[in-house]
Amino acid sequence: MSIRLKIEELREIVPSEVKIAAVSKFHSNDEIMEAYNAGQRIFGESRVQEVVQKQQELPKDIEWHFIGNLQRNKVKQIAPFVSLIHSMDSERLMREIEKQGSANNRAIPCLLQIHIADEDTKSGFSLEECRRFLSEGKWRECSHVKISGLMGMATFTEDEDKVRKEFDQLKLLFDEFKDAYFKKDPDFKEISMGMTGDYQLAIEAGSTIVRIGTLIFGDR
């Protein structure tokens, strides 16, 4: 099936208020343009060098979302154009985004990445770390970092109950933070969860952005 048809099919399944980030990492400009010509405007990338090159070559109305592990020394390269960083997971990274946002005269929208899965990875705040991060309040000094919600990845498993529980946990954490810190901030509104294998469960749990690669573009 063509990329256009995949996107059209997905749009019928995904509620209109849920955004679709088409994860185009490792895929070519031609493939991205096929999605673009089907109306897709949000693309997700996980490597700095790749997104910088694609941003230069492709239409300027594309919203580039950075979804991968982000090294501090590379923030500078994406700061001028990135629409949303899904993977802010430390105070040190926040400080660098603040610096580069300031240098570019913009507030960069960022999600706090939370480690909800069972799997061992280095990325993401634990729930407790993130609670501490917000209660310490250093983020309030960073006017060029716009904290816009949370992101999480569920465990890669066939066990739907487990995945559902992890997504529910992220939604509960979002509600907790919204209530405690962002009640009057309309920009704190995103819950980025759900990929090709689990996006329907994520939507049921309250996702506002699904990040979908394989289903749209095929295998990487």
Ligand SMILES: *Cc1c(COP(=O)(O)O)cnc(C)c1O
């Ligand atoms: C690659 C990637 C995706 C997309 O995964 P698919 O299973 O291909 O849909 C989503 N989120 C993150 C963080 C990724 O790295």
